[in-house]
Amino acid sequence: MGRRQAGIEWMSNAAFAYRLRWKRRRLLYRALRKRRQLAPVADRTDRIAPDAILGAMTVRNEMLRLPFFLDHHRRLGVGHFLVVDNGSDDGTRAYLAAQPDVSLWSTTQSYKLSRFGMDWLTWLMIRHAHGHWCLTLDADEIFIYPHHDTRPLPALTEWLEARGRRSFGALMLDMYPKGRVQDHPYKPGDDPFRHLCWFDGGNYTIRKKPDLHNLWIQGGPRARCFFADRPRRAPTMGKVPLVKWNRRFVYVSSTHSLLPRRLNRVYDESGGEALSGVLLHTKFLDVVVEKSAEEKQRREHFANSALYETYYDSLIGNPDLWCAHSTRYLGWRQLEAMGLMSRGGWV
Amino acid sequence: MSVGIIMLVHTAFDRAEQVARHWSAAGCPLVIHADKSVPPKTYKAFVNALSDLPDVRFSARHRCEWGTWGLVAATQSAAQLMLDEFEDVRHVYLASGSCLPLRPVQELIDYLAERPQTDFIESATTADVPWTIGGLDHERFTLRFPFSWRKHRYLFDRAVAFQRAIGYRRRIPNGLVPHMGSQWWCLTRQTLSAILSDPDRKVYDDYFKQVWIPDESYFQTLARQYSLQIESRSLTLSKFDYQGKPHIFYDDHLQLLRRSDCFVARKIWPFANRLYDAFLTDSAGAMKRTEPNPGKIDRIFAKAVERRTRGRPGLYMQSRFPVEGRENGLTCAQYSVFEGFSDLFENFEAWLARVTGTRVHGHLFAPERAEFSDGQTVMNGALSDSAALRDYNPRAFLTSLIWNTRGERQCFQMGPRDEIKDIEWDIAKDSNAQISVITGAWAVPLFKSNRNFADLRQEAARLQQIESQHLNVLRSPWAKARIRIWTMAEFIEAPMEPLQTIIDEIGQQNMRGLAEVPRMADLSGFGQFLQNLKNQGMHPYLMGDFPVAHGPHDTPQNKPKPYLVQ
Numbered sequence: 001m002g003r004r005q006a007g008i009e010w011m012s013n014a015a016f017a018y019r020l021r022w023k024r025r026r027l028l029y030r031a032l033r034k035r036r037q038l039a040p041v042a043d044r045t046d047r048i049a050p051d052a053i054l055g056a057m058t059v060r061n062e063m064l065r066l067p068f069f070l071d072h073h074r075r076l077g078v079g080h081f082l083v084v085d086n087g088s089d090d091g092t093r094a095y096l097a098a099q100p101d102v103s104l105w106s107t108t109q110s111y112k113l114s115r116f117g118m119d120w121l122t123w124l125m126i127r128h129a130h131g132h133w134c135l136t137l138d139a140d141e142i143f144i145y146p147h148h149d150t151r152p153l154p155a156l157t158e159w160l161e162a163r164g165r166r167s168f169g170a171l172m173l174d175m176y177p178k179g180r181v182q183d184h185p186y187k188p189g190d191d192p193f194r195h196l197c198w199f200d201g202g203n204y205t206i207r208k209k210p211d212l213h214n215l216w217i218q219g220g221p222r223a224r225c226f227f228a229d230r231p232r233r234a235p236t237m238g239k240v241p242l243v244k245w246n247r248r249f250v251y252v253s254s255t256h257s258l259l260p261r262r263l264n265r266v267y268d269e270s271g272g273e274a275l276s277g278v279l280l281h282t283k284f285l286d287v288v289v290e291k292s293a294e295e296k297q298r299r300e301h302f303a304n305s306a307l308y309e310t311y312y313d314s315l316i317g318n319p320d321l322w323c324a325h326s327t328r329y330l331g332w333r334q335l336e337a338m339g340l341m342s343r344g345g346w347v
Numbered sequence: 348m349s350v351g352i353i354m355l356v357h358t359a360f361d362r363a364e365q366v367a368r369h370w371s372a373a374g375c376p377l378v379i380h381a382d383k384s385v386p387p388k389t390y391k392a393f394v395n396a397l398s399d400l401p402d403v404r405f406s407a408r409h410r411c412e413w414g415t416w417g418l419v420a421a422t423q424s425a426a427q428l429m430l431d432e433f434e435d436v437r438h439v440y441l442a443s444g445s446c447l448p449l450r451p452v453q454e455l456i457d458y459l460a461e462r463p464q465t466d467f468i469e470s471a472t473t474a475d476v477p478w479t480i481g482g483l484d485h486e487r488f489t490l491r492f493p494f495s496w497r498k499h500r501y502l503f504d505r506a507v508a509f510q511r512a513i514g515y516r517r518r519i520p521n522g523l524v525p526h527m528g529s530q531w532w533c534l535t536r537q538t539l540s541a542i543l544s545d546p547d548r549k550v551y552d553d554y555f556k557q558v559w560i561p562d563e564s565y566f567q568t569l570a571r572q573y574s575l576q577i578e579s580r581s582l583t584l585s586k587f588d589y590q591g592k593p594h595i596f597y598d599d600h601l602q603l604l605r606r607s608d609c610f611v612a613r614k615i616w617p618f619a620n621r622l623y624d625a626f627l628t629d630s631a632g633a634m635k636r637t638e639p640n641p642g643k644i645d646r647i648f649a650k651a652v653e654r655r656t657r658g659r660p661g662l663y664m665q666s667r668f669p670v671e672g673r674e675n676g677l678t679c680a681q682y683s684v685f686e687g688f689s690d691l692f693e694n695f696e697a698w699l700a701r702v703t704g705t706r707v708h709g710h711l712f713a714p715e716r717a718e719f720s721d722g723q724t725v726m727n728g729a730l731s732d733s734a735a736l737r738d739y740n741p742r743a744f745l746t747s748l749i750w751n752t753r754g755e756r757q758c759f760q761m762g763p764r765d766e767i768k769d770i771e772w773d774i775a776k777d778s779n780a781q782i783s784v785i786t787g788a789w790a791v792p793l794f795k796s797n798r799n800f801a802d803l804r805q806e807a808a809r810l811q812q813i814e815s816q817h818l819n820v821l822r823s824p825w826a827k828a829r830i831r832i833w834t835m836a837e838f839i840e841a842p843m844e845p846l847q848t849i850i851d852e853i854g855q856q857n858m859r860g861l862a863e864v865p866r867m868a869d870l871s872g873f874g875q876f877l878q879n880l881k882n883q884g885m886h887p888y889l890m891g892d893f894p895v896a897h898g899p900h901d902t903p904q905n906k907p908k909p910y911l912v913q
Contacts, residue, residue: 150599155616162592169665202728202751205740206663215668224731231739238665267668271675273658276666325725339662339750345588345655347600347648 016211024259027250030115031122038084038105038120042097045080045128052079053153054134054245056125058117060086062139063095064287067189070099072142077152078135082128084120086111103128111300118251129245133157136241136255137279142192143170143241144332145277146343159346160275161244167258168242169266170277171340173199174220175329176284176321185286192282193329200224201327201338204237214238214257214264221321226314233307239279240266275344278335284321292316348463350375350456350533351436353425355418356444357382357411359617360393363444367397369627373452375440376402376433378425383410404428414496418530418562419555423543430540437463440533445614446583447596449626455582455610459533466538466574469528469581470567483507487559488525489516496559517557520550526571530562531583531613534570541573542566584609584641586648589656594648601625603647609639661750661779663743677742677777678749683758683853684780684828687788690762691835692865696720702863703853705756711748712741712765727751734766741770749779756853763789763813771820780828782821783849786814787835787890791868794876804883811889818889834891842867 048054055078059066070081080101085093087108096104107120114120125134133153135143145156145168160168175196177184184195204219217238218231227234239255243263250259257264268274292315299305327338335341352370354377356363367377379397381390390408397403406425411417422441429439438459448455459465473484483490490510494502509515519525534542545551551569555561570577584607586594595614596604598621604612615622658667661679669675689695689709700707700720709718717732719725724732728751730744731737737744749757761767761774774780789810793803821830829852833845843864874894880887 147597147599151597151616152618154618155595155597158616159595163588163590171665200729202747203730203736204664204747205743206665206668207740208668215665217665221729223736224725224729224733228731228733228736231736267666268655268658269668269670269673270656271658271660271669271673272656272667273654273662273664274666276664323725323729324723325727325729327729339659339664339667342658342664342666343651343654344666345651347586347594347651 031119034119035123037107037109041104044103048080055081056136058084061088061090063090082124126247130247134245140282142280166244167263172237172279174281178322180320182318197329198326212257212261273342278341348437351429351439354379362617371400378429380421380425383408414560416556419565447615468532470526492559526567528567529581538574542569584612678779681779684782687785689760690788690791698865708759711759763810775826778827782830784832836891836893
């Protein structure tokens with residue numbers, strides 16, 4: 001009996017794995033079709049060194065955040081950025097086109113219909129990221145990991161690779177100011193964490209997704225302030241931003257999960273701690289109020305935008321996310337000690 | 348007399364060159380072996396770059412794949428060349444391209460000159476070493492390994508399983524006793540030449556070619572045959588993680604490496620500029636005669652293994668999410684759960700906080716909200732009191748609360764009115780929980796309330812059913828918490844004794860007994876209340892045999908007086 005059951009389970013697992021394989025192929029094909037939506041603005045991909053670590057992102061009107069973003073990730077050791085500009089009109093395009101380590105494509109097609117930019121990036125990564133470690137981010141995500149101040153990204157990727165790891169997980173940490181978000185003006189190039197120096201230290205919930213085996217992490221100030229009445233809808237905070245890319249890989253929803261699903265196993269299930277990082281989320285700069293008003297109109301950011309109207313309304317209302325038990329950001333060692341990331345065995 | 352350096356190189360040639368120059372500048376002759384898989388162009392450039400150094404030779408090249416004979420063959424030919432070419436050499440030091448001398452080379456030369464007969468080679472029998480990976484210790488000497496562990500893991504495993512199944516065993520030649528140890532050694536000319544010119548060398552070589560990871564056992568075993576004096580330790584500081592992969596040293600390890608007082612360390616990250624600058628330039632530093640002491644930094648690496656394999660109990664995060672049963676502790680610290688106490692005592696929470704100095708919450712799982720201590724709406728870690736957020740994942744709520752308040756013991760109230768269904772098993776199975784239950788005490792608030800008796804009766808039946816199921820959980824064989832259960836009747840008979848026991852177990856201050864007792868609710872008429880429930884057809888039994896004697900208008904005469912427990 002037990003044997004028969006095991007057999008059935010094996011069969012259904014195999015069948016499911018096969019379905020996922022076709023899902024992956026479908027997503028790849030989708031990216032292939034969407035390639036025509038991209039017009040090259042500055043193609044410098046011939047400058048990509050064979051062992052370069054790549055950055056990939058889709059942006060729209062991010063002139064405010066880009067200088068710090070590029071500076072930070074360059075310093076970490078990203079060698080080249082693959083960027084899709086989705087119809088910016090604030091100078092983002094010209095700024096990026098002028099950067100020597102950025103290859104830029106542009107499109108005015110729908111962000112939502114491109115699976116939130118993922119179809120475009122998938123195509124670019126098929127073309128240019130095969131065999132490279134690739135860091136896929138949004139412009140409001142600042143990637144950090146244990147020892148990032150003394151050990152650049154190549155040190156991290158070498159360590160991972162020597163241990164047979166191809167992907168690296170991170171928690172997205174919403175950073176917010178003390179007081180209303182609009183009270184803290186920000187200029188391009190400034191350190192965003194001078195004001196956005198508070199975060200929620202320990203209110204995260206985790207479930208393992210049975211299908212893709214990724215961890216579904218929720219929590220943080222947005223769950224606390226905007227989704228306390230419907231926690232299921234709270235934003236997903238777990239990501240797998242750093243992957244040694246293969247042209248057959250594909251992100252499924254944003255960078256929360258990937259196919260093949262073994263790439264989602266960035267965690268240890270036997271009690272140990274694997275090495276992991278954090279994405280410091282700079283969403284709550286003063287511009288969030290203005291941008292939310294625009295996004296609410298465009299309806300490009302959620303598959304089911306109607307459900308998020310009140311969320312946008314709260315953001316438009318210039319909220320104060322700070323509470324008496326918010327934690328002030330001091331650096332990666334603090335996050336590591338609090339258990340928001342782990343150095344695993346990386347001494 | 349001098350020290351000859353054998354350097355095995357396969358990558359980061361600029362660093363290898365830099366280190367070679369450092370050795371050479373101190374008067375050490377070098378023999379360099381470059382992996383055969385290095386492209387000819389790179390190799391040629393490397394040879395050219397070092398052509399200005401006088402005592403540098405390049406030995407015949409072998410392909411060095413991890414865990415294979417190639418590494419030993421490379422070492423053999425390099426060692427032979429060293430012994431043939433440099434007559435002066437008394438000690439031969441085996442190093443790699445990613446090794447970095449931490450102390451002035453002269454200190455190493457002096458150190459070895461004082462110990463002319465000593466071989467420094469880590470060499471232990473298989474029974475004595477804990478570091479083997481893959482479960483193969485003695486078997487690596489008695490089985491054959493035709494497949495690469497790195498490239499063909501499946502075939503490797505199958506081959507091992509097959510040999511085990513048929514009981515295959517190789518004979519170890521000439522009664523050798525296999526020894527293992529770090530592949531980075533420093534041997535005397537005497538010992539090394541004896542190994543290389545042994546008449547039986549072909550027998551040994553043929554044998555070790557089929558041993559798994561021979562570079563950790565060939566010289567380690569054979570040195571035992573000839574050495575006059577073995578110091579079983581490596582002069583090279585190298586650390587391995589739990590998978591047997593070497594730790595890498597980066598710029599931020601500068602102080603750590605200095606503290607070790609070791610002569611050489613590996614592996615150094617090729618881009619660790621600060622390390623190379625620091626250790627390859629300031630060789631004029633004061634001559635120390637201290638012994639190498641890698642033990643000083645061992646603790647750090649031991650802790651890293653612990654962190655990687657066992658993790659921090661009670662922590663759930665993006666890279667630690669243990670399956671059920673592997674948590675190694677559901678929560679990170681001890682906490683206390685009180686059921687019925689705040690019903691029976693009027694000022695229980697304030698009293699408990701005062702007496703124990705712990706953080707005392709109300710009903711954390713109350714239907715309306717999580718009743719944090721002092722009426723707070725958020726707790727440490729910005730944990731919200733929202734019931735919806737809490738009930739979305741009650742286990743995460745509890746583990747987060749305990750994790751966020753590390754260092755401060757948490758106590759909270761629980762009862763059948765709360766949302767306990769999804770959390771009771773977790774708490775019962777958690778060995779960090781101390782659960783104290785007064786069964787039936789939920790009836791006291793009902794008794795005190797001013798509600799219609801029909802409603803009371805219905806509510807009493809509901810609560811009793813919930814609590815009775817809850818007690819089944821607490822009494823199940825899977826429950827790992829420290830659980831104490833009293834019926835209400837039992838408890839009010841002598842309340843101080845159980846209270847004292849619980850408080851003692853929490854063990855914070857208060858060694859001299861309780862100076863102050865909580866105030867018990869006025870229970871006159873409670874017996875009649877229960878009797879009324881019975882008369883209505885409900886059977887309240889969880890309170891125990893409660894005195895029904897006195898009527899509704901009796902004075903509270905047998906109410907226990909507050910007293911001191913000495």
